[in-house]
Amino acid sequence: MQGNQAMSEGAIYAGAKFFAGYPITPSSEIAEECSKVMLKIGGIYMQMEDEIASIAAVIGASLAGAKAFTATSGPGFSLMQENLGLAVMGEVPCVVIDVQRRGPSTGLSTKPAQGDVMQLRWGRHGDQAVIALCPATVAECFFMTVKAFNFAEKFRVPVIVAPDEIIGHMRENFSPPAPGEVEVVDRKTPSGPPREYLPFTADPDGVAPLASYGSDYVFHVSSSMHGPDGCSNNDPDNAAWRVAQLHRKIEMHRDEIVICKTFSTEDADILLIAYGATTRASRAAALELRKRGVGAGVLQLITLWPFADKEVAMLGARAKAVIVPEMNYGGQIAGEVQKVLGSGADIRRVNSYNGEIITPQDILQVMKM
Amino acid sequence: MKIKNNEKRYEVILAGSGGQGLVLSGIMLGEAAVLEGRVVVQTQSYGIASRGGLSLAEVIIDREEIVYQQVQTPDIILTLTEEALEKFAPYADKGIAIFYDTTLAKVRTGEYLTGYPFTQIASDLGNVGSVNILSLGAMITALPMVKTESLAQVIRKRFRGQAQEMNLAMLQAGADLIRKGERTWEPS
Structure with a gap:
């Protein structure tokens, strides 16, 4: 379907x-x-x-x-x-x-x-x-x-x-x-006079x-x-x-x-935060990173608004670096993540805005792997 | 003709021009695989024109969850135009089987390149519009990603009357193109 x-x-x-x-x-x-x-x-x-x-x-x-x-x-x-x-x-x-x-x-x-x-x-x-x-x-x-x-x-x-x-x-x-x-x-419908x-x-x-x-x-x-x-x-x-x-x-x-899904985030040093199609590239990238011995996990945001601030704060605080892949120029969700984790957090953006899809390789590139 | 068959997971690209029915081919290949209990993801990429312009359909057939939805390492590629063949011909050097149409593209030679005049054959058989099913019939015979019968079942579900008969005949004609040759695929 x-x-x-x-x-x-x-x-x-x-x-x-x-x-x-x-x-x-x-x-x-x-x-x-x-x-x-x-x-x-x-x-x-x-x-x-x-x-x-x-x-x-x-x-x-x-x-x-x-x-x-x-x-x-x-x-x-x-x-x-x-x-x-x-x-x-x-x-x-x-x-x-x-x-x-x-x-x-x-x-x-x-x-x-x-x-x-x-x-x-x-x-x-x-x-x-x-x-x-x-x-x-x-x-x-x-x-x-x-x-x-x-x-x-x-x-x-x-x-x-x-x-x-x-x-x-x-x-x-x-x-x-x-x-x-x-x-x-x-x-709910009214029942009174x-x-x-x-x-x-x-x-x-x-x-x-x-x-x-x-x-x-x-x-x-x-x-x-x-x-x-x-x-x-x-x-x-x-x-x-x-x-x-x-x-x-x-x-x-x-x-x-606020609905989120997590994939191998329990011990994640590298946290990928993604939504929509980029979730799938992120999950593939995280699996590849795990194969190479890097503890990577994915937080999938299904609810975009209201923003999953608590979930991002909890998992983001544990991670050494956060990667936010998005098919937009400015990093519209990355900005929200930054707001939650603070300006000192290591947040890496992966953006595509040419109508092409973000690949797992695009994501691995910001890890220089 | 040389094709590697990993038998567990197939990644397929169908490339040509808008209007050749390649997205429909991708959908039908996917539906045939679903009938066989496989996990399938089908995606496409095309421009704004309803006819013309590069049009791609991608199909992944697996036994397990398909995480990333796009084809990364194709097992087989079909190209039905010169533009599409130009884009994908370099894959043949990497050992990826390419089936291409010699009616609309220049003939190229190589171990992994297989050309047939699909468009001409479909036209000779009475319906150039069924080139998508003819070429798909050839592909699944060369690399048995799904059974021909599963695809026939999909055709019988999707089409009625004359269109059904025509497409079933095209599927058979595509399969015959390969069966007449000696070896269809080599296990990797």
Whole structure:
């Protein structure tokens, strides 16, 4: 199965009933798959006029009670930022798949990159937080898309799944699990009298129940600062509470959200920190280093945002050197690693930004081996 | 014709031009290996044109987990254009078997270079578009990465009617190209 297909199947497994999108390489197979499957499962597939309309339709469908998603790549992801900000502010669960390709702009549309890492986190203006996941195998494409829907529903937040072109287009052995084998989470809905419903408060778990448009619960969703009832509110105390709340609901579940994998890190002197396709080159490089008697291990970041600061701190403190291979120019994750480990840490960057894949040899080269 | 066969793990590159169906060949080779219970990774690399431009498919077939997804030490390479052959011809000097199309590329000689007019043969047999399956049939007969029957099963699943018949005939024609020769591969 292909990575892109696994993400659409993961979405369907998680209960997605609505896809709106504007096909773009290297994500087009997701739209293609949804165009075939959605009608069969009683869902809706909409091919929109552009990516702005796509994310707008997804937000509308989600507020009407459907699990909804879209898929795109860098240029389309840029167009989605404004409405994604609305989804953050309106606490609308939704999933966006950004299959990363080499930019800037339309760049090399068929070639891989990991240049959107900071855009995933900071693409929207105005002090907000989202969740971003990055699979490295076809199986992870499936399971992390299910997770993305679960997080979106649970925390009423946009969740972005951001593989690179290699992982999106790669095919591997994979059979999806049977229904019920993997946990699927549905959003909390209100049960009290409709007139008393407050959609923008917070239960002890940090999130308010979300009613569906078209139900007995009539409520207002606004991108402007709003009170617990959703209506406009300019009180500074309310604003402070809301901004903090949008961050807090993610921070308080941080350990559940941050997913990492480790490979031979127990005694690692050399720690490779990687995500997406570069994880695989890193693992191959670490195996080669072990053969040559060097204690190397890999920390794979599946959750990119919120950042795995605790995990990086713990494993990084033990390592003599940290290598961060990334398909971007600036070392977008390497910078975060530096922030956690401090300016004195020996952090070596391996960057490719020509549309080519990082090889295990590229990584071994910084070890001068 | 000389080919090394390590029998445990196969790394394959299929190179040519966009539109020749090489990515589909890679997918079908991978599917045939999956039918035989193997672990498979298939990747590709191509430009923005739907026809033309260098297009590559890579397939790794193993019995264990495939960590790095790209081909590092190919066992066999197929090239269907002059551009692709130019890029990969140096591999033949390293003892890597190269199958190439003599219709679209200049003839080269060497121990590990095997040229057939795949495109011409496919055209003579009635469908130039099946050159991908014809050449794949030759490759898996020369280096038995998967059984011909597994690939036939994949063809029967993917195609219907006339297309199925045509592609099964192409697979057979590709296999015959090799079987008519004496020795198909040498154990390493």
